[in-house]
Amino acid sequence: MGELSAIPNIGKVVEQQLNEVGIKTAKQLIEIGSKQAWLKIKCIDDSACINRLYALEGAVEGIRWRNLSEKVKGELKEFYNTFK
Numbered sequence: 001m002g003e004l005s006a007i008p009n010i011g012k013v014v015e016q017q018l019n020e021v022g023i024k025t026a027k028q029l030i031e032i033g034s035k036q037a038w039l040k041i042k043c044i045d046d047s048a049c050i051n052r053l054y055a056l057e058g059a060v061e062g063i064r065w066r067n068l069s070e071k072v073k074g075e076l077k078e079f080y081n082t083f084k
Helices: 012-020 026-044 050-061 070-081
Strands: none
Touching (some): 012 026, 012 050, 026 050, 026 070, 050 070
């Protein structure tokens, strides 16, 4: 496993998907943001769900996704629902 798997919420599969869409470092993930990273993953994996979006946001913030604020979760859910 590479650099991405060292940050919260990023396991082997998500790291592999991020690498596949051109995101190979934590810095790149932070720069692109969770929403854009999720959209890129969604293009290669239609099963990408809201929990993956939460996980990516948690990774960007450096926290476990369960610790995201309700406000952030609400904003992410609203974003996610536009792509269902």
